Amino acid sequence: MNNVAKNPADRSIEKRFNIPLPALNWLRSYDRAWLRGDAVAGITLAAYLLPAGLGDASLANLPPQAGLYACLFGGLVFWLFCSSRHTAITVTSAISLLVGASLGAVASGDVTRFGALAAGTSLLVALIAFVAWLAKAGSIVNFISESVMVGFKCGVALFLASTQLPKLFGIHGAHGNFWENSANFLKHLGQTNPTSLTIGLAALAVLVFGKIFLKNKPVALFVVVGGIVASGWLGLEARGVKLLGVVPQGLPAMGLPAIHWSDLNELLPLALACFLLGAVETAAIGRTFAAKHGGRLDANQEFLALAASNLAAGLGSGFPVSGGMSQSLVNEGGGARTPLSGAISAGIILVVVLFFSHLLAALPQPVLAAVVLVAVASLFKLAALKQLWRSDLPEFVVAMVAIVGVLGQGLLRGVMIGAIISLVLLIRRASQPHVAYLGRIAGTRRFSDRERHPDNELTPGVLVFRPESSIIYFNMDHVRDTILDRVHTEATPPLLVVLDLSAAPHVDMHSAHMLAELADELSSAGIRFQAVEARASVRDRLRSEGVDAKLGMVNRFTSVADAVEAFQKQAST
Numbered sequence: 097m098n099n100v101a102k103n104p105a106d107r108s109i110e111k112r113f114n115i116p117l118p119a120l121n122w123l124r125s126y127d128r129a130w131l132r133g134d135a136v137a138g139i140t141l142a143a144y145l146l147p148a149g150l151g152d153a154s155l156a157n158l159p160p161q162a163g164l165y166a167c168l169f170g171g172l173v174f175w176l177f178c179s180s181r182h183t184a185i186t187v188t189s190a191i192s193l194l195v196g197a198s199l200g201a202v203a204s205g206d207v208t209r210f211g212a213l214a215a216g217t218s219l220l221v222a223l224i225a226f227v228a229w230l231a232k233a234g235s236i237v238n239f240i241s242e243s244v245m246v247g248f249k250c251g252v253a254l255f256l257a258s259t260q261l262p263k264l265f266g267i268h269g270a271h272g273n274f275w276e277n278s279a280n281f282l283k284h285l286g287q288t289n290p291t292s293l294t295i296g297l298a299a300l301a302v303l304v305f306g307k308i309f310l311k312n313k314p315v316a317l318f319v320v321v322g323g324i325v326a327s328g329w330l331g332l333e334a335r336g337v338k339l340l341g342v343v344p345q346g347l348p349a350m351g352l353p354a355i356h357w358s359d360l361n362e363l364l365p366l367a368l369a370c371f372l373l374g375a376v377e378t379a380a381i382g383r384t385f386a387a388k389h390g391g392r393l394d395a396n397q398e399f400l401a402l403a404a405s406n407l408a409a410g411l412g413s414g415f416p417v418s419g420g421m422s423q424s425l426v427n428e429g430g431g432a433r434t435p436l437s438g439a440i441s442a443g444i445i446l447v448v449v450l451f452f453s454h455l456l457a458a459l460p461q462p463v464l465a466a467v468v469l470v471a472v473a474s475l476f477k478l479a480a481l482k483q484l485w486r487s488d489l490p491e492f493v494v495a496m497v498a499i500v501g502v503l504g505q506g507l508l509r510g511v512m513i514g515a516i517i518s519l520v521l522l523i524r525r526a527s528q529p530h531v532a533y534l535g536r537i538a539g540t541r542r543f544s545d546r547e548r549h550p551d552n553e554l555t556p557g558v559l560v561f562r563p564e565s566s567i568i569y570f571n572m573d574h575v576r577d578t579i580l581d582r583v584h585t586e587a588t589p590p591l592l593v594v595l596d597l598s599a600a601p602h603v604d605m606h607s608a609h610m611l612a613e614l615a616d617e618l619s620s621a622g623i624r625f626q627a628v629e630a631r632a633s634v635r636d637r638l639r640s641e642g643v644d645a646k647l648g649m650v651n652r653f654t655s656v657a658d659a660v661e662a663f664q665k666q667a668s669t
Contacts, residue, residue: 116397119176122434130433137430138440143314144426145171145186145441146448150320150340150456151468152192154263155256156415157200158214159207160343160456163187164449166218166414170405171442174417175435177401179394180382182428184438185405186420188377189472190252191370193259195415198366202359211413213363215353218410218417220360220367221374225403228375234395236375241521243488244514245376246480247495251502251510253476256468263465264300266292266337274503291335296462299323303470311429316467323463324455332460340459346450348413365512367416372515374402374418381419385428422474494521529565531578534596534656541657543596555660557591557667559583566602572610579614583623592663593618595647596656597630603637612643619646628654 145167153163166187174185195214203210228236251274258277262269266289269280299319306315326332333339355363375398382393402418409417427437484492494517502510532545535552543560546552559582563575583590595611597603603611615625626648630638635652638644648659 115400117176118179118397119435126434126436131436133431133433134437135440137427137432137437139444140314140430141184141423141427141432141437141441142444142448143317144423145184145445147316147320147464147467148420148423149187149445150459151464152187152189153415154464155189155192155196155259155468156187156214157196158211158415160340161348161449161453162211162214162414163192164343164445164453165348165412166409166417168442168445168449169408169412169414170417171438171445173408174401174405175438175442177397177404178382178435178438179397179401180378180385180419181389181434182385182424182432183378183381183398183419183435184423184427184441185401185417186423187415188374188418188420189256189468189475190249190373190377191416191418193252193256194366194369194373197255202362209354212353212355213359214415215410215413216355216359217363217367217370218406218415219353220363221371221416222403222406222410224367224371225375225399225406228371229396229399229403232396234379234399241491241494241518243484243491243495244498244518246477246484247498248502248510248514249475250477250481250495251499253472254499255502256472256475260465260469263338263461264293264296264469265289266296266462273505289336291332292337292460292462295323295326295332295337295460296466299463299466300470303466307470314426316470319463319467320456320459323460324458327458327460338461340456340461340464343453343456345453350411353410353413369512370416370418371402374406374416375399377421378402378419381421381424385424523570526565527571528574529563529571531575532562532564533582534560534562536657536660541655543656555664557588558594558660558663559586559590559592560594560596560656560660562596562599564599566604567600567607567611568602568604569606572607575607576610576614580617583618589621590623591667592624592626592659594656594659595625595627597627597634597650600634601631603630603634605637605641608638608641608643611638612641612646615643615646624648626654626659628656628659 146164149163149167150160151163153160153166156162167185170185178185195217199210199213199217203213228234255274255277258274258281259269262277262281262284265281265285267281267284267287269277299322302319302322303315306313306319327337327339378398378401379393379395382395382398386393398419405417409415427441430437481492481495484495497517498510498514501513505513533547534543535546535549535554536543537549538551538553543562544552545562546554561579561582565571567575579593579595583593611627618625625646627638627650628648630650632652635644635650638647638650644650
């Protein structure tokens with residue numbers, strides 16, 4: 097969101113509590129002309145969130161009201177703290193599946209305990225997000241690579257299909273991994289309830305056509321209402337169609353969930369995974385809208401917003417929430433101008449919970465399954481997988497490993513596998529930086545990478561290299577070996593090796609001595625070594641380690657062109 101100057105009252109409030117509230121800024125300058133857009137967007141968003149909350153609660157193996165409570169209480173506070181204008185807080189399919197797949201063993205079949213554990217997980221997510229905000233750890237969202245997220249979401253979509261197809265067909269579903277669920281579905285396919293399948297496919301068709309022809313419209317709400325009407329009109333329960341069941345009317349008792357201290361060890365890995373998914377998704381949504389509408393996303397501020405909304409959801413018998421991409425697009429498409437649309441949406445959900453939630457009991461389960469399947473269809477990004485296959489095969493392999501991890505090891509382990517893969521990729525890239533082999537750009541004194549520009553001119557007897565990263569202990573061997581391999585493959589050994597350090601912002605102690613050893617090795621072979629264009633901090637490091645003399649007395653004046661021309665002049669005399 098575009099920054100608005102803070103007035104003294106806003107600053108005094110933030111200073112007193114030491115917690116920034118962006119809403120205090122934009123509310124002071126709120127234009128009444130924005131209210132219509134925010135109100136329409138809030139109504140539209142609520143119409144989208146109501147069926148999404150019910151569907152995602154079923155994915156989490158929680159009663160339907162848990163999804164409504166999470167959207168309600170999360171939405172009531174998120175708008176006060178978020179820095180993004182259009183991000184909508186909600187329950188998401190990925191996190192809901194993660195909760196549902198992870199808490200079953202801990203709850204041991206106790207429905208009440210399951211709900212308490214889910215709410216406790218939300219409180220732990222809030223604590224982790226708050227600590228991340230205190231530590232200003234906004235950059236953590238960049239540690240999960242996009243290819244890993246693509247693979248994870250594709251795996252989640254497939255796992256989701258294995259849990260929802262039995263409901264669509266009206267048969268008994270399993271509660272295992274993707275392969276177990278799929279085997280169970282195929283085994284009991286002959287037990288399909290024709291009425292369940294008919295109404296489920298009808299709902300699915302309406303939702304698909306609505307997604308194509310009525311984008312960002314609350315088609316799901318009309319499908320839910322239509323399903324409830326059809327349930328009573330056609331007597332679907334008597335035909336063997338399972339219904340949603342009783343949804344309590346009114347608000348839950350607010351307070352800490354009934355969990356034990358010993359449960360925290362069981363919940364912490366799940367909470368970390370939920371936070372990681374929520375943080376990455378929320379930041380990605382905020383960046384998307386910031387690029388589209390202008391302004392700047394404050395990732396650290398989004399951590400605080402996640403902390404506040406998950407705290408409210410946990411105290412209100414909900415489960416972990418985060419920014420939702422499809423919901424946020426609905427919010428934007430509805431005409432939202434400020435985060436007030438999220439507060440309006442939460443207010444509408446509050447009215448439903450207080451006065452109309454009992455009407456949801458007649459919702460057919462096949463209709464709810466259809467809503468869930470269409471809502472998460474966007475998770476399976478086939479186009480993104482094809483793009484990775486065509487443009488970056490190693491990243492495609494990473495995405496496939498993430499998919500297999502989710503399908504074979506479960507969602508929680510799948511998240512952890514994805515995080516580990518991302519860190520391994522990061523370390524691998526940092527440990528193998530590109531070492532450019534330079535040539536002179538024709539007619540100039542500038543040098544650039546010959547791999548990209550093969551027409552760059554070479555200087556006989558001279559090799560010029562430029563490491564394109566800091567040189568530190570875990571990549572220094574790669575830099576040295578790349579230079580030596582090139583030197584040894586030359587038909588005629590060079591007389592001078594120039595090392596351009598302009599792209600190396602840091603050289604640590606071990607690497608400084610490695611460069612000195614490299615210079616000694618080349619010198620013993622009759623090859624002079626000279627480092628040039630080092631930054632001030634790098635020059636200081638080389639001098640403090642006493643190796644600058646071996647590197648040709650590094651200074652701030654000599655460029656690559658100077659070193660090469662000096663060599664040519666000396667060779668010609």
